[in-house]
Amino acid sequence: MRIATWNVNSITARLPRLLAWLESTGTDVLCIQETKCAAEQFPADELRELGYESAVNATGRWNGVALVSRVGLADVVTGLPDGPDYEGVQEPRAISATCGPVRLWSVYVPNGREIEHPHYAYKLRWFEALQKAVAADAAGSQPFAVLGDFNVAPTDEDVWDPALFEGATHVTPAERAALAALREEGLSDVMPRPLKYDRPYTFWDYRELRFPKNKGMRIDLVYGNALFTAAVEDSYVDREERKGKGASDHAPVVVDLKL
Numbered sequence: 228m229r230i231a232t233w234n235v236n237s238i239t240a241r242l243p244r245l246l247a248w249l250e251s252t253g254t255d256v257l258c259i260q261e262t263k264c265a266a267e268q269f270p271a272d273e274l275r276e277l278g279y280e281s282a283v284n285a286t287g288r289w290n291g292v293a294l295v296s297r298v299g300l301a302d303v304v305t306g307l308p309d310g311p312d313y314e315g316v317q318e319p320r321a322i323s324a325t326c327g328p329v330r331l332w333s334v335y336v337p338n339g340r341e342i343e344h345p346h347y348a349y350k351l352r353w354f355e356a357l358q359k360a361v362a363a364d365a366a367g368s369q370p371f372a373v374l375g376d377f378n379v380a381p382t383d384e385d386v387w388d389p390a391l392f393e394g395a396t397h398v399t400p401a402e403r404a405a406l407a408a409l410r411e412e413g414l415s416d417v418m419p420r421p422l423k424y425d426r427p428y429t430f431w432d433y434r435e436l437r438f439p440k441n442k443g444m445r446i447d448l449v450y451g452n453a454l455f456t457a458a459v460e461d462s463y464v465d466r467e468e469r470k471g472k473g474a475s476d477h478a479p480v481v482v483d484l485k486l
Contacts (some may be wrong), residue, residue, distance in 0.1 A: 228255050228256075228298070228327065228328070228329070228483070228484045228485075228486050229254045229255050229256075229310075229481060229483065229484075230254070230255065230256045230258075230329070230331065230372070230374070230446055230449075230481075230482045231254050231256070231257050231258070231479045231480060231481045231482065232243075232258040232259075232374035232375055232376075232449060232479065232480050233257060233258070233259060233260070233261040233310060233331075233447075233468075233477065233479040233480070234259075234261045234335070234375075234376040234388060234430075234447060234476075234477035235259055235260070235261060235262070235327060235475050236261050236444045236475040236476055236477065237261065237263040237264075237424045237475075237478075238262045238263065238264055238269065238270065238291075238293075239261070239263070239264055239270075240263075240473065241473070241475055242270055242273065243354050243388050244468070244473060244474070244475075245279060245315070246273060246274075247258070248433070248465075248468055248479070249274075249277055249279070249295075250277060250486075251350065252465075253392050254480070254481070255297055255298050255326070256295070256297065256326045256327075256329075256331060257279075257294070257295050257296075257326070257479075258292075258293075258294055258298045258332075258333030258375055258464070259292060259293040259294070259295065259333060259375040259458055260291075260333065260334070260375050260376045261290065261291060261292075261335060261376070261400065262283070262285045262290075262291030262292065262293055262343070263288055263289065263290075263291055264283075264285055264287075264288070264291060265283045265285060265286060265287050266283045267461045268285075268322060269281060269283045269293065271283070274295050275335055277297075278297045278427055279295040279296060279297050279299070279310075280296055280299070280300045281293060281294070281295045281300075281409060282295075282296075282300050282303045282305070282322055283369050284305045284319040284320075284321065284322040285450060286318075286439045287320075287354055289307060289463065290318050290319050290320055291319050291335075292319060292321060292322050292333045292335050292375070293322065293333065293336065294322055294323075294324050294326065294331060294333050295407060296326040296327075298326050298327035299322045299325070299326055299327050300325075300326060301324060301325040302324060302325045302330075303322065303323070303324045303327075304322065304323045304324070305322055305440075306319070306321055306322070306357070306409055307320060307321040307334075307353070307357060307360055308359075308360050309359065309360070310353060310356040310357075311349060311352040311353055311356060312339070312345055313345075313349045315453065317441070318337075318376075319464055320335045320336070320337070320353070321333070321334045321335075321357070321360070322457035323364070324344070325459040326486075327371075327374065328368045328369060328370060328411055328486050329369065329371065329484070329486070330361075330364050330367065330369055330370070330371040330372075331368065331371070331372055331373075331374060331376065332361060332364070332372070332373040333374060333375050334373055334375035334376075334377070334412075335343070335351065335375055335376050336350065336353060336354065336357070336375070336376065336377045336378045336379070337349055337350040337353050337378065338350070338378050338396070338416035339378060339396035339402070340396065341395075341396060342379065342394070342395070342396060342399065343417075347396060350378070350396075350402070350409075351401055351402070351405060354402075354405035354406075354408070354409065355405070355408075355471075357373070357409065358405075358409050358412060358418070361373050361409070361411075361412060361414075362425060363454045364411050364452075365412040365413045365466050366412070366413060366452075366453075367452075367460050369454065370451070370452065370454040370455035370458055370465065370484070370486065371451065371452045371454070371455055372414075372417070372448075372449055372450060372452070372482075373414070373449075373450050374448070374449045374480070375447065375448070376430075376446060376447050376467070376477065377406065377447070378396075378397060378446055378465070379388050379397055379398075379402045379403060379405070379406055379446060379447065379474070380392075380397050380398050380444050380445055380446055381403060381416065381426055381445070381448070382403075383398070383424070384426065385426070385434070385444060385445035385446070386430075386444050386445075387396060387426075387428070387441065387442040387443055387444070392448050393435070393477075397444065397446065404466065406448075407475055409450060410450065411461055413452050413453065414450040414451060414452055415450065415451060415452075415456050416448060416449070416450060416451075417448075417449040417450070417451050417455075417456060417459055417462050418462065419462040419463050419464045419480050419481070419482075420447075420461075420462065420463045420464075421463070421464055421466065422463060422464060422465065422466045422467065423441075424441050426443075426445065426462045427439070427445055428441065428443025428444055428445050428474060429443070429444070429445050429446060429447035429459055429464055429477055429478050429479045429480055430444045430445075430446050430447065430478075431443040431444075431469060431476060432476060433476050438470075447477055447480050448480075449480060454483070458484040458486050459482060459483070460484065460485050461482075462480070462482045462483070463480075463481055464478050464479070464481075465478055465479045465480075465481055
């Protein structure tokens with residue numbers, strides 16, 4: 228079974244690449260983040276033509292998550308239960324479903340913006356709600372994983388130059404502690420292999436030629452329970468999909484399971 232996660236940075240802009248990628252890779256389930264569309268604009272018909280069902284949590288031009296599966300979608304939960312609001316709005320940042328033999332969450336963790344910004348405190352509250360929400364699934368009797376854009380680099384090795392990030396979000400002790408607390412629910416980081424260079428970065432900013440210079444970050448993560456990680460045969464960052472005109476600034480992270 229092949230499962231992947233990908234922040235597409237607008238599914239409308241990325242649709243031709245997305246459809247071609249799904250067809251060429253034979254992915255069974257894809258967790259999508261940053262759809263940047265309303266639910267009624269999600270390309271469910273185009274995906275259905277390739278054999279994929281869709282479960283979507285999206286409300287407009289910002290955020291948005293989805294699960295697309297060709298092995299079934301059952302027990303869908305839209306949104307983060309008891310998740311915090313931001314400026315009075317429950318943002319569309321989480322969705323979960325049972326896809327064949329596995330239970331999966333697709334999440335798009337808030338960015339945090341700046342440490343003094345209200346969005347940073349919101350990010351930490353969102354992590355607390357996520358930890359509580361996934362606890363039962365993580366301890367369940369089936370393989371389980373939470374996948375997505377976590378907007379946190381777990382260690383200094385997950386950014387190209389830690390010195391440049393001092394005093395910035397994505398690397399603060401509080402954010403990394405939130406990831407550690409999530410792992411305490413019985414989850415482990417499924418480390419992908421890079422297709423090039425020595426670090427499996429998943430995100431490269433569009434600015435300053437950061438992709439060709441490999442100035443990246445590993446912020447797209449797969450956290451699985453013991454039943455999930457025991458079935459992992461391979462995992463890699465599909466760096467090739469970050470290349471070329473019209474690419475997202477994130478690359479897909481792919482996990483192959485033997486179930």
